[in-house]
Amino acid sequence: TQLLEQSPQFLSIQEGENLTVYCNSSSVFSSLQWYRQEPGEGPVLLVTVVTGGEVKKLKRLTFQFGDARKDSSLHITAAQPGDTGLYLCAGISSGSARQLTFGSGTQLTVLP
């Protein structure tokens, strides 16, 4: 069974601070995705990383895929209250279903 562990589980910071969320696994994934989920809604895709060592930037968010394709990180610069939400990493299997294996999530709260 492929498992993804996210840390920290909860994070509460002040507006303007930087933060990093980690996603680790003992398994190799063909690719990895990061989602953000807000209360009462389904997860929304932020990014997909495919190549080991890949770095992608989305405005103030920087995503990195580990060289061995087992881990990933999400770094937010100068966090804003609008960044508040549940951040989920999800590994994509190489099978026909391309099923997503989600981590347990990091609940981020950015205080004004």
Place this chain on the structure above:
Amino acid sequence: ETGVTQSPTHLIKTRGQQVTLRCSSQSGHNTVSWYQQALGQGPQFIFQYYREEENGRGNFPPRFSGLQFPNYSSELNVNALELDDSALYLCASSLEAGHLDNEQFFGPGTRLTVL
């Protein structure tokens, strides 16, 4: 373009009952995946339907079953409900199963409470 919709929004059932949840996929999408998200956890993959056939299944017992219709909408059926089945059930549609960067678009979910 209509996004993924799910019904009902909320549902309360008692132990032992059966429930059917419904999902309409995004226009043009032929693949639907179902996930269970317990409170404080990430979603867990239940199964996927591609062109009306099951195309993969997670670690869920047979009392979790599904259907996909010719218009690619889908149902999730759960028999003999247990207290631990209380969760948010998410449906996600995608353009084509098996694509490397296949983006799944999630609906808002159905909140099921089993008493």
